[in-house]
Amino acid sequence: MTATEAPPAPNKIAWQVAQVEAVVTETSRVKSLVLQPAHWAGHRPGQHVDIRLTADDGYQAERSYSIASAPEDKLLTLTVERVDDGEVSPYLLDELRVGDPLEFRGPIGGHFVWTRGLGGPICLIAGGTGITPLMAMLRHRERSPGGIPALLLYSARSLADVVYREELDATARRDNDFRLIYALTRQQPDHWTGHRGRIDKTLLADHCFPPAQNPMFYICGPTAFVENVSSLLVDLDFNPLSIKTERFGPSGG
Amino acid sequence: MAEVPVSRGFKSKRQTSEQGRLPPGQYRTTDFPILSAGPTPDIRVADWKLALQLGGSLVRAWTWDEFEALPQTTLNTDIHCVTKWTKLDTTWQGVSFDDLLKSAGLEKPPQAFVMAHCDGGYTTSVPVEDLIAGKAMIATRFDGVPLAPAHGGPARLLVPHLYFWKSAKWLRRIRFMPEAEPGFREARGYHIHGDPWREQRYDGD
Ligand SMILES: Cc1cc2nc3c(=O)[nH]c(=O)nc-3n(C[C@H](O)[C@H](O)[C@H](O)COP(=O)(O)OP(=O)(O)OC[C@H]3O[C@@H](n4cnc5c(N)ncnc54)[C@H](O)[C@@H]3O)c2cc1C
Numbered sequence: 001m002t003a004t005e006a007p008p009a010p011n012k013i014a015w016q017v018a019q020v021e022a023v024v025t026e027t028s029r030v031k032s033l034v035l036q037p038a039h040w041a042g043h044r045p046g047q048h049v050d051i052r053l054t055a056d057d058g059y060q061a062e063r064s065y066s067i068a069s070a071p072e073d074k075l076l077t078l079t080v081e082r083v084d085d086g087e088v089s090p091y092l093l094d095e096l097r098v099g100d101p102l103e104f105r106g107p108i109g110g111h112f113v114w115t116r117g118l119g120g121p122i123c124l125i126a127g128g129t130g131i132t133p134l135m136a137m138l139r140h141r142e143r144s145p146g147g148i149p150a151l152l153l154y155s156a157r158s159l160a161d162v163v164y165r166e167e168l169d170a171t172a173r174r175d176n177d178f179r180l181i182y183a184l185t186r187q188q189p190d191h192w193t194g195h196r197g198r199i200d201k202t203l204l205a206d207h208c209f210p211p212a213q214n215p216m217f218y219i220c221g222p223t224a225f226v227e228n229v230s231s232l233l234v235d236l237d238f239n240p241l242s243i244k245t246e247r248f249g250p251s252g253g
Numbered sequence: 254m255a256e257v258p259v260s261r262g263f264k265s266k267r268q269t270s271e272q273g274r275l276p277p278g279q280y281r282t283t284d285f286p287i288l289s290a291g292p293t294p295d296i297r298v299a300d301w302k303l304a305l306q307l308g309g310s311l312v313r314a315w316t317w318d319e320f321e322a323l324p325q326t327t328l329n330t331d332i333h334c335v336t337k338w339t340k341l342d343t344t345w346q347g348v349s350f351d352d353l354l355k356s357a358g359l360e361k362p363p364q365a366f367v368m369a370h371c372d373g374g375y376t377t378s379v380p381v382e383d384l385i386a387g388k389a390m391i392a393t394r395f396d397g398v399p400l401a402p403a404h405g406g407p408a409r410l411l412v413p414h415l416y417f418w419k420s421a422k423w424l425r426r427i428r429f430m431p432e433a434e435p436g437f438r439e440a441r442g443y444h445i446h447g448d449p450w451r452e453q454r455y456d457g458d
Binding site: 011012013015017050052053054055056057059060061062063064085086087091095100101102103108109110111112223227230231233234240241243244245247249 | 257259261262263264265266278280286287288289290292293336337373374403437438441454456458
């Protein structure tokens with residue numbers, strides 16, 4: 001072998017301790033954790049962090065959580081839904097207090113990422129807490145020079161289960177380039193004129209930017225949701241390479 | 254680095270007698286979660302071919318029927334996903350990498366690394382060391398039944414002792430290369446090797 005210079009070893013994404021600055025109740029099953037990292041070089045919308053809990057006997061549990069805040073925000077926001085018999089999420093929702101330390105590392109992931117440089121139009125499709133990384137994209141878009149066309153199709157059990165609803169509704173009211181569609185799967189208000197039931201092919205065909213405009217898709221949610229929506233989009237002749245997916249877990253919304 | 258803080262009031266719910274079989278940071282699941290970067294492709298076995306390449310030229314290609322006629326191996330193994338789940342005692346059937354090389358007329362691997370290329374553009378790189386001597390296979394059956402498309406059917410690479418992103422779904426082409434090159438995930442911040450027992454999740458671990 002020739003004596004070539006070995007490439008410099010990449011830096012390990014080190015564990016660090018953040019402080020919990022705020023815990024925000026979003027819905028009956030969801031809270032946002034606002035964290036102050038010890039040091040943070042920024043992230044790209046769509047990336048996640050790993051958090052790690054340590055019991056007093058030394059046992060550790062790690063889980064991934066998407067970043068919901070924009071790179072422009074100083075503090076890091078994670079949004080966590082309760083998995084009833086879960087090990088980590090009930091702890092984060094019920095036990096964690098303002099001022100507590102929380103070990104984490106990141107940012108992680110480079111595929112399910114959107115930054116303004118990629119342009120638009122973008123179709124963001126969320127199932128339940130799958131909204132989290134898409135919210136980081138929308139918040140980043142909000143802070144970008146205007147006019148990037150975006151659609152958010154958000155499937156939730158009921159209106160009360162929609163996370164960030166005020167913020168989303170406010171953006172939709174003031175921003176003509178942003179279209180917001182809720183699909184309510186289990187329970188709809190009496191006067192509801194929006195979509196009832198799961199996201200289906202017609203809803204996608206009616207609201208997504210047409211294939212001729214080469215929209216980029218970001219789909220996030222429970223595995224079955226992502227599988228279903230992405231295969232409907234392929235059926236509708238959208239380019240599979242324009243569809244990026246992130247799967248949170250086995251079941252849910 | 255500062256001391257690891259104890260998470261006040263945190264108790265394990267997932268600790269089991271199988272704890273010794275769980276690599277660091279992993280927890281046990283009994284489901285079979287799905288993780289891929291894009292939609293699940295619809296592949297018909299009539300159109301399927303697997304190619305083996307060396308230095309840009311084709312060493313051998315197999316049609317589905319030819320591939321199915323190769324010696325079959327069964328592997329009972331645990332699998333570990335970088336998203337933290339581990340599934341114990343899974344049963345896979347397919348063609349071992351060793352048998353694939355034999356069928357291609359290669360007595361030993363010509364180069365030290367391979368890139369696995371898949372439908373949908375996914376790639377991943379694996380050292381040949383991690384594929385030979387019964388360590389890996391091209392799997393076509395899970396629990397005795399044909400591999401479902403969402404799990405990588407009709408055929409996926411199976412390298413169970415590395416994180417599961419190395420076990421590329423919808424495998425179509427295996428290309429030998431002299432040196433390690435990053436594949437899809439490796440180019441996006443994931444570790445080049447991906448050994449779960451050394452918790453090589455991300456670049457630099
Ligand atoms: C890249 C990535 C990003 C993620 N981002 C977020 C996020 O922003 N917000 C968020 O709330 N979660 C997110 N998750 C899911 C999260 O990592 C955990 O899996 C989830 O919080 C459950 O952990 P737990 O310890 O409470 O449950 P566990 O103890 O792991 O599991 C308890 C039971 O619930 C099942 N289960 C596990 N995960 C889920 C799930 N997601 N939905 C339903 N059932 C489940 C398990 O199979 C088990 O039976 C993300 C996952 C990944 C891989």
